[in-house]
Amino acid sequence: MNLRKLTVGPFEVNCYLYGDEDTQKGIIIDPGAEAGYIIDNIRQARIVPQAILLTHGHGDHIAAIPQLKEKYDLPVYVGKEDKEFLLNPDKNLSALLGETLMPVPPDYLLEDEQLLDINGILLKVLATPGHTPGGVCFLDEREGLLFTGDTLFYGSIGRTDLVGGSYETLIASIHNKILTLPDEIVCYPGHGPQTTVGGERINNPFLKGNYFV
Secondary structure, eight states, X not given: OEEEEEEETXXXXXXXXXXXXXXXXXXXXXXXXXXHHHHHHHHHHTOEEEEEEOSOOOGGGTTTHHHHHHHHOOOEXXXXXXXXXXXXXXXXXXXXXXXXXXXXXXSEEEOTTXXXXXXXXXXXXXXXXXXXXXXXXXXXXXXXXXXXXXXXXXXXXXXXXXXXXXXXXHHHHIIIIITTSOTTOEEEESSSOOEEHHHHHHHOGGXXXXXXX
C-alpha cells in the first residue's frame, strides 16, 4: 500500500493519502487544510482518489473538503454522530476560531464495526467516541495499521473539553476498541508522530490503570 502523511494547517493536522500501489486508487483521510498542497501530493503519489474519510468533524480536519470535492467529486464518510459537526460551525469550532467553514453534507454515515471496501481498500470502522460523539478509527487488518484521528496520540489522548467531549467515554473507547488490538498494530494519529498499540499500552500515562471497562 502507498501511504503518505501530510501535515497541514495551523494546527498541524496529519492528513493521510492511502492507496493501492497496483491499482493506484486511494483515499484521503482528514484533509484539514491546504487543499492545493494535498492535490499536489495526490499527483506526486500517483493516487486516484476515491473518497474522503473523516475520523471526526472538527474544523481543523475538514477545511479542505470543499476544494477537494470540487476537484475530484468525492464522497465524504464520517461517523454518524458527527454529522452535525460538518454542518454546524459552532460544533466544528470554526466559528469559534473566526473562520466559519462552508457546510459539508456527508454522503455516508459510518457505524461501529462497519466494513468498508472502497475499490479494494478494505477498512474496518471502529467507533471511538469521546473526543467527539462520532469519532471513529479506521483499521486495515491486512496491513496492520490504524488511523486513530484525535482519539489516541503518541504518549497522549485527544482533548475532551470541547463540544460533545467526554473523558470517561474516550478512555473507554481506547481500552475497548484500540487496546484490544495486537501490540504490533501501527497507529497513525491526527497530530504528531506514529506509534503502536503496544507502545501506548505500556508507556501512555493516560492509559495506566485509571479506567477499565
